Amino acid sequence: MVIWAVARRNTFKPMIKRVKIEVSHPLDDQGLRILHLSDLHMEKLSITPEALLNRVNQETIDLIALTGDYLDTARKTESFLEYMDALASLKPRYGMFAVFGNHDYCIEEHLPDLQREMEKRGCVVLNNEHTSIPLGDHTLNIIGIDDYYTGRSDADRAFEGVGEGINLVLTHDPNIVLEMDHHFDYLLSGHFHGGQIHWPKPYHLRKMGRLPCQNIISGLHYHDNRAFYISDGLGQTAFNIRLRSRPEITFHNLGGSSMEIKG
Numbered sequence: 001m002v003i004w005a006v007a008r009r010n011t012f013k014p015m016i017k018r019v020k021i022e023v024s025h026p027l028d029d030q031g032l033r034i035l036h037l038s039d040l041h042m043e044k045l046s047i048t049p050e051a052l053l054n055r056v057n058q059e060t061i062d063l064i065a066l067t068g069d070y071l072d073t074a075r076k077t078e079s080f081l082e083y084m085d086a087l088a089s090l091k092p093r094y095g096m097f098a099v100f101g102n103h104d105y106c107i108e109e110h111l112p113d114l115q116r117e118m119e120k121r122g123c124v125v126l127n128n129e130h131t132s133i134p135l136g137d138h139t140l141n142i143i144g145i146d147d148y149y150t151g152r153s154d155a156d157r158a159f160e161g162v163g164e165g166i167n168l169v170l171t172h173d174p175n176i177v178l179e180m181d182h183h184f185d186y187l188l189s190g191h192f193h194g195g196q197i198h199w200p201k202p203y204h205l206r207k208m209g210r211l212p213c214q215n216i217i218s219g220l221h222y223h224d225n226r227a228f229y230i231s232d233g234l235g236q237t238a239f240n241i242r243l244r245s246r247p248e249i250t251f252h253n254l255g256g257s258s259m260e261i262k263g
Helices: 002-010 049-056 074-088 103-120 155-159 174-178 203-208
Strands: 015-021 032-037 063-067 096-099 123-125 129-135 138-144 166-170 186-189 219-223 226-230 248-254
Touching (some): 049 248, 063 186
Parallel strands (some): 015 248, 032 063, 063 096, 138 166, 166 186
Antiparallel strands (some): 219 226
16 A cells, blocks of 8 residues: 555656767757656646646756647546646747657547647647758758557658758657668657556566567667657556656757656
8 A cells, every 4th residue: 555655746747857878960059958857647647737847947048848648538628638738838948849659549549639729729620741841050950750559650751841950850659760771860758657566577568569678668779770768657547656757857958958757
């Protein structure tokens, strides 16, 4: 019972993590400051919109990246949109961008309506497509690849027509990096929850692809000299508990000054 109580309390205590990445084009000293959230899982989420804002509203945010698994029941749509409203209030300099994850496809027929509501709040949803924005003297290409776990990803289509610039990939399941041969500077993902119940080891993740079989389930990694990051996510699935894996709010700095991980 003590372990269960601790695991439940952990769901209310997100880690703030900070990561610095060099990119192919030099940026100014401030770099590109990204707030990254993944796996909100509205059905099992302990952190309120107000609590989330309290943790991030003193930060300078250039861009918000959301990498899927927001909800798997349509009845939680309004709850999710409260978080979208909270994030929109941060007014990120370059906007908010999102992809869908495997749990979102539990309500596939509802997703067009959900996407419209997200877009009303200034969020660009990318389904195997990209968009480009000017970034000083350079271009930032934001490439959104649909969910690999459910077989909906099409990296070729997402990268089609991408021009010169800094390539930032958003996707839900990081296993896709093992099959991609496209150039990117950084890839943001989620999906594994850092194991969520990480005791004694997250053996249950082995069925979720080749990366967990290599014990790659969380944090910053490289494949073929390309950097990718796996968020531990903000919410939970199945049971609303976390053991040796806390929720995560991540700040990434592309090309700027050094950053450090904080609790």
